[in-house]
Every structure is written in C-alpha cells, then in structure tokens.
Amino acid sequence: xxxxxxxxxxxxxxxxxxxxxxxxxxxxxxxxxxxxxxxxxxxxxxxxxxxxxxxxxxxxxxxxxxxxxxxxxxxxxxxxxxxxxxxxxxxxxxxxxxxxxxxxxxxxxxxxxxxxxxxxxxxxxxxxxxxxxxxxxxxxxxxxxxxxxxxxxxxxxxxxxxxxxxxxxxxxxxxxxxxxxxxxxxxxxxxxxxxxxxx
Ligand code: TMP
Numbered sequence: 001x002x003x004x005x006x007x008x009x010x011x012x013x014x015x016x017x018x019x020x021x022x023x024x025x026x027x028x029x030x031x032x033x034x035x036x037x038x039x040x041x042x043x044x045x046x047x048x049x050x051x052x053x054x055x056x057x058x059x060x061x062x063x064x065x066x067x068x069x070x071x072x073x074x075x076x077x078x079x080x081x082x083x084x085x086x087x088x089x090x091x092x093x094x095x096x097x098x099x100x101x102x103x104x105x106x107x108x109x110x111x112x113x114x115x116x117x118x119x120x121x122x123x124x125x126x127x128x129x130x131x132x133x134x135x136x137x138x139x140x141x142x143x144x145x146x147x148x149x150x151x152x153x154x155x156x157x158x159x160x161x162x163x164x165x166x167x168x169x170x171x172x173x174x175x176x177x178x179x180x181x182x183x184x185x186x187x188x189x190x191x192x193x194x195x196x197x198x199x
Contacts (some may be wrong), residue, residue: 003033003081005123006193007092009164010131011157012149013138014178015185019131020090022186023193027086035080037073038090045069058106063114066096071121078123092125093118094173098163102156127196129189130168133178135161 006023008016020036027034040046046069048054054065070093080087096118101108135157142152151157168175174192176185 003083003085003087004126005077005081005087005089007089007094007125007128008131009091009094009098009128009173010178011133011135011138011161011164012152013141013145014131014133015141015182016090016131018182019129019176019185019189020088022182023088023189026186026190026193027088032086033084034086034088036088036090037077039073039092039095040066040069041073043069043072045072056105059100059102059104060106060109063096063100063109063117066100067117067121070096070118074121074123081123089125092128093122094128094130094164094167094171097167098160099151101163102159104150104156127193128168128171128173129192130164130173130175131178131185132161132165132168132175137179 008019008023010016020038024034024036040049042050045065049065049069054061057065077087077089097111097114100114101111135154138157139152139154142148151160165175167173174189176188178185180188
C-alpha cells in the first residue's frame with residue numbers, strides 16, 4: 001500500500017507545528033501509521049544548517065545547503081510513503097522558493113534557478129497547506145517562544161509571505177487562515193484532506 005505525503009508551509013510563527021501535531025492525531029485516530037518530520041531535518045546536514053556551522057553565507061549558498069538536506073530527506077520520505085505511512089512534513093521545497101528568493105545578507109538567487117535546483121530532488125506532495133499568517137501577529141508568537149533566528153524579522157517575513165501566496169496560487173496549495181483559532185484551522189485542513197479522498 002502506498003502512503004501519502006502532506007506538507008505544511010508558512011512563515012515563522014504561523015502555527016505550523018500545532019497543525020502538524022493535530023493532523024498526526026487525526027490520522028492516528030483513523031488507525032493510520034504516521035511519520036512527522038521537518039526541514040531543516042535533524043540529520044547531519046540539517047543539524048549543520050540549524051547550528052549555523054557554515055557561517056554567514058549568501059542566500060545562494062544557503063539554498064544549496066537546504067537542497068542538500070532535502071535531497072537526503074526526500075529519499076527517506078519516498079521510503080516512508082512506499083511502506084504505507086502518512087508523512088507530515090513541516091516545511092519542504094516551497095520554503096526555499098519563498099525564503100531564499102528574498103535578499104538577506106546578500107543578493108537573492110533567481111527564482112528559476114531555485115526551481116531548477118529543487119525540481120530534480122523533490123517528490124511532489126499529495127497536499128501542501130500554506131498557513132497564511134500576518135507577519136506582525138507571527139512575530140508576536142515567535143517573540144513569546146524566544147530565541148529568534150535571522151529570518152524572524154517582520155519586514156523580511158512580509159516579503160516571504162508574498163512569495164508564499166504567489167507560489168500557492170501557481171501550484172494549487174491549500175491556503176488556510178493562520179490567524180484563526182487552531183481548532184478551526186485543523187478542521188479546515190481535515191475537510192480538505194477528505195475532499196481529496198486521501199482518507
Ligand atoms: P523552523 O523555524 O521551521 O524550524 O525553520 C528554520 C528556519 O529555516 C525558518 O526561519 C525558515 C528557514 N528555512 C529557509 O529559509 N529555507 C528552507 O528551505 C527551509 C527548509 C527553512
């Protein structure tokens with residue numbers, strides 16, 4: 001039996017982790033085996049990124065690091081789905097298309113290049129949710145949780161959000177209102193999953 005691959009995207013503080021956890025509970029209550037995973041991963045390359053071990057690199061170099069992590073991760077995702085698991089992934093290739101396309105500490109790489117680098121290494125998710133949230137509200141949530149990353153800046157995230165909305169439109173992502181209560185967001189996501197008849 002083949003499983004399914006669900007991705008949750010959104011700016012920092014949009015509520016992705018909560019949605020991932022709620023979807024996990026939903027699938028488990030249906031008796032389905034679930035793997036929750038995320039990018040950057042907690043494997044060697046993902047931890048190299050998380051610890052900032054490459055130093056202050058340009059968005060272009062950063063894109064390649066994220067892509068290397070993704071290439072290894074995608075092999076695992078394929079194994080999980082082909083053994084019948086539901087894979088719920090917090091961030092995937094759209095994070096690179098949305099974040100690294102905004103200049104930060106260096107010029108941003110071209111969008112076509114970002115797509116060309118990611119295209120051959122990814123597997124297309126069955127569903128991608130974009131949790132669309134107001135950057136000001138998201139930054140408040142990020143502030144409450146502490147330990148800001150360099151990406152957690154309201155103006156920067158405003159541009160990332162615009163990229164996300166454009167990508168979502170082009171690629172048929174399901175856009176959810178991240179400013180709504182988490183229970184409503186989860187119910188809407190479940191309805192979308194049922195509409196796609198993946199459960
Ligand atoms: P997290 O906060 O969801 O764990 O993600 C860590 C940061 O990495 C977040 O601010 C977004 C950023 N990021 C990118 O800029 N590009 C990517 O491709 C990925 C996967 C994450």
